[in-house]
Amino acid sequence: MKDIHVKVASGEYDVKVGAGLLDDIGSVARASVGGRQAFLVSDSHVMPLYGRRAQASLEQAEYVVSTVTVEAGEAHKSMKSLTGLLEQMASSGLTRDDVVVALGGGMIGDLAGFAAAVYMRGCAVIQIPTSLLAMVDSSVGGKTAVDLDAGKNLAGAFWQPAAVVADTACLRTVSANLLEDSCGEIIKYGVMRDPELFSSLERQPFGISDPHRVEAVVSRCIKLKRDVVAADERESGIREQLNLGHTIGHAIEAEKNYAWGHGSCVAAGLVCMAWADAALGICEPETAQRIETVVAAHGLPTDTSIPINRLYGRSLSDKKRHGSEMRLVEIHAIGDVHVKQVPLESWRRILKLGCNRSKPGK
Numbered sequence: 444m445k446d447i448h449v450k451v452a453s454g455e456y457d458v459k460v461g462a463g464l465l466d467d468i469g470s471v472a473r474a475s476v477g478g479r480q481a482f483l484v485s486d487s488h489v490m491p492l493y494g495r496r497a498q499a500s501l502e503q504a505e506y507v508v509s510t511v512t513v514e515a516g517e518a519h520k521s522m523k524s525l526t527g528l529l530e531q532m533a534s535s536g537l538t539r540d541d542v543v544v545a546l547g548g549g550m551i552g553d554l555a556g557f558a559a560a561v562y563m564r565g566c567a568v569i570q571i572p573t574s575l576l577a578m579v580d581s582s583v584g585g586k587t588a589v590d591l592d593a594g595k596n597l598a599g600a601f602w603q604p605a606a607v608v609a610d611t612a613c614l615r616t617v618s619a620n621l622l623e624d625s626c627g628e629i630i631k632y633g634v635m636r637d638p639e640l641f642s643s644l645e646r647q648p649f650g651i652s653d654p655h656r657v658e659a660v661v662s663r664c665i666k667l668k669r670d671v672v673a674a675d676e677r678e679s680g681i682r683e684q685l686n687l688g689h690t691i692g693h694a695i696e697a698e699k700n701y702a703w704g705h706g707s708c709v710a711a712g713l714v715c716m717a718w719a720d721a722a723l724g725i726c727e728p729e730t731a732q733r734i735e736t737v738v739a740a741h742g743l744p745t746d747t748s749i750p751i752n753r754l755y756g757r758s759l760s761d762k763k764r765h766g767s768e769m770r771l772v773e774i775h776a777i778g779d780v781h782v783k784q785v786p787l788e789s790w791r792r793i794l795k796l797g798c799n800r801s802k803p804g805k
């Protein structure tokens with residue numbers, strides 16, 4: 444079991460990573476929050492798989508447990524679900540001294556985290572991520588949100604959890620497609636800050652057959668995210684590095700009508716940025732080739748058939764656009780990236796260079 448301490452301006456908490464930790468969430472909640480009631484939120488896929496064990500652990504720690512199941516799927520990360528949760532919290536008599544337990548993937552983490560952030564102006568939440576993406580990314584860092592009709596994550600709050608418990612054994616029931624997709628974010632962490640992690644992915648693509656490797660890789664990613672978030676809780680500086688591959692990734696997601704997973708789109712975006720940076724002499728062509736090879740080895744897309752002007756058009760509504768400029772994460776080498784703001788004309792050129800795959804030196 445790995446224990447990672449997160450310290451940000453607004454508080455500190457521990458992230459536990461290991462197989463079988465689901466049975467410990469009651470004692471973690473007791474030690475980190477206390478209170479009388481636990482409000483356990485999960486989705487319609489995860490609750491039948493792990494709800495009983497989570498509830499039993501909470502009851503063993505002498506909590507009175509209310510359980511709520513939200514329909515699975517991003518469509519339910521909505522204001523309607525949020526209102527439903529808040530009403531149920533109130534009718535179950537939850538107080539500010541009690542604890543919300545978010546058991547599920549990033550969708551439940553964001554939704555229940557946001558409900559906890561606003562219920563009685565803030566109630567403690569414990570994140571129990573069950574998907575790979577939620578373990579390596581969304582459960583740590585304190586971003587919570589729901590989607591609006593106008594776009595994803597448009598209503599939300601920064602609300603740090605009181606504790607995070609990642610039971611890596613839960614990954615065994617995640618679909619192979621979803622596991623593969625989330626590897627896009629793991630590769631991103633390697634490119635962003637960790638040449639050693641990247642090399643290990645080159646030697647052997649990530650998979651869940653070896654529990655030691657799963658624990659090592661998940662906790663490595665959490666540490667990388669922790670370091671970035673600790674330095675910049677509210678994304679005004681270094682935290683922007685986490686957006687590596689995401690500007691193009693989000694444009695691909697929208698163009699593909701969300702039929703491609705987020706991690707797959709980020710992976711394709713990463714490859715595109717890498718080749719653009721190689722064409723501009725910012726990184727070596729070999730670096731771009733290594734990134735493309737790792738992405739492909741994980742079964743993720745290295746290319747899209749989307750015309751550049753469509754990607755460019757989509758990217759204009761990205762939150763990383765600042766007026767007539769775009770903020771990008773440039774790849775200088777594996778483990779060495781820099782945030783840079785460029786005029787939109789240069790951004791269009793970068794997209795062209797990356798997506799048209801001019802591979803210098805090849």
Ligand SMILES: NC(=O)c1ccc[n+]([C@@H]2O[C@H](COP(=O)([O-])OP(=O)(O)OC[C@H]3O[C@@H](n4cnc5c(N)ncnc54)[C@H](O)[C@@H]3O)[C@@H](O)[C@H]2O)c1
Pocket residue numbers: 486487488489492515516517520547548549550551553573574575576577580581582583584585586587588595596613614615616617618621
């Ligand atoms: N807050 C943040 O910092 C942050 C960062 C990245 C992504 N996100 C958000 O996270 C969400 C995506 O996360 P996700 O990929 O986990 O999506 P998700 O929560 O929708 O989970 C994907 C699917 O996997 C199922 N699932 C989860 N764990 C399972 C398990 N152990 N066994 C079987 N099925 C399981 C879910 O029921 C769902 O059907 C998006 O809403 C995104 O906006 C938030």
Ligand SMILES: [Zn+2]
Pocket residue numbers: 628689705709
């Ligand atoms: Zn992402």
